Amino acid sequence: MHRIAEAELMNTPEQVQAYANADFEQPHSYFIELLLDCFADSLSTEPGDSLCYALDLGCGPADISRRFARALPHYQIDAVDGAANMIAMAARLNQACGLDQRIQLFTALLSELELARTHYDVIFSNSLLHHLHDPDQIWGTINRYAQTGTRVFVMDLLRPETTAQAAELVQTYASDEAEILRQDFYHSLCAAYSLDEVQGQLQRCSMDYCTLKQISDRHFIVYGVSP
Ligand SMILES: C[S@@+](CC[C@H](N)C(=O)[O-])C[C@H]1O[C@@H](n2cnc3c(N)ncnc32)[C@H](O)[C@@H]1O
Numbered sequence: 001m002h003r004i005a006e007a008e009l010m011n012t013p014e015q016v017q018a019y020a021n022a023d024f025e026q027p028h029s030y031f032i033e034l035l036l037d038c039f040a041d042s043l044s045t046e047p048g049d050s051l052c053y054a055l056d057l058g059c060g061p062a063d064i065s066r067r068f069a070r071a072l073p074h075y076q077i078d079a080v081d082g083a084a085n086m087i088a089m090a091a092r093l094n095q096a097c098g099l100d101q102r103i104q105l106f107t108a109l110l111s112e113l114e115l116a117r118t119h120y121d122v123i124f125s126n127s128l129l130h131h132l133h134d135p136d137q138i139w140g141t142i143n144r145y146a147q148t149g150t151r152v153f154v155m156d157l158l159r160p161e162t163t164a165q166a167a168e169l170v171q172t173y174a175s176d177e178a179e180i181l182r183q184d185f186y187h188s189l190c191a192a193y194s195l196d197e198v199q200g201q202l203q204r205c206s207m208d209y210c211t212l213k214q215i216s217d218r219h220f221i222v223y224g225v226s227p
Helices: 013-021 025-038 063-071 084-096 136-145 163-174 179-191 195-204
Strands: 052-057 075-081 103-107 122-126 151-157 211-214 219-225
Touching: 013 084, 013 179, 025 063, 025 122, 025 151, 025 219, 052 063, 052 136, 063 075, 063 084, 063 103, 063 122, 075 084, 084 103, 122 136, 136 151, 136 195, 163 179, 195 211, 195 219
Parallel strands: 052 075, 052 122, 075 103, 122 151
Antiparallel strands: 151 219, 211 219
């Protein structure tokens, strides 16, 4: 099926509340597990002598930033989202678990992002790409804030072959979720990019150093170390 774009930002109070209440324990812990696996030979979970810095693009309520902060205690994280209500929710949740000093939040569209840091040791993103009408924005932002040795890790949804398959995936993986989340999931699947499209984006954006890998019936990852 052709891609059906969805709204970029998730900023309605209902969406933000539903997303923050959703149970992402399995996929988000898997995200961290895969990220650590992909860089097992270069990313130490043991604190070294100096602080390291990570960037989370499209952080939403920042659940993945908090998991990353717990897994890698020597990291400081900058987390960015264009939706002000998502960032407000992330701020509340970070504060509630005492991680507000480790995770700095920024309300900004990727296209308008101006961060004080010029580069990061790790740049990661989950489920942002399919929201973007111009997918090269994520790869351009990564290029801008990466330097030699930056570990890049992106996970996103894959577009199914048909809308019927998208509906089946919603039924299989989100039957117990709130209706608003089920609708978001369906629209996200329809808006997702195919493996061929993502490969084309990586080539176009000079990110051939990255590996693109399908990891489930609905997800792929892109990972690599910036040269
Ligand atoms: C599906 S959520 C994923 C949130 C989080 N990464 C997670 O996995 O829980 C996608 C997020 O990307 C944000 N977003 C979409 N387009 C954006 C853009 N152009 N610039 C910044 N953030 C954007 C949305 O507001 C939303 O919070």
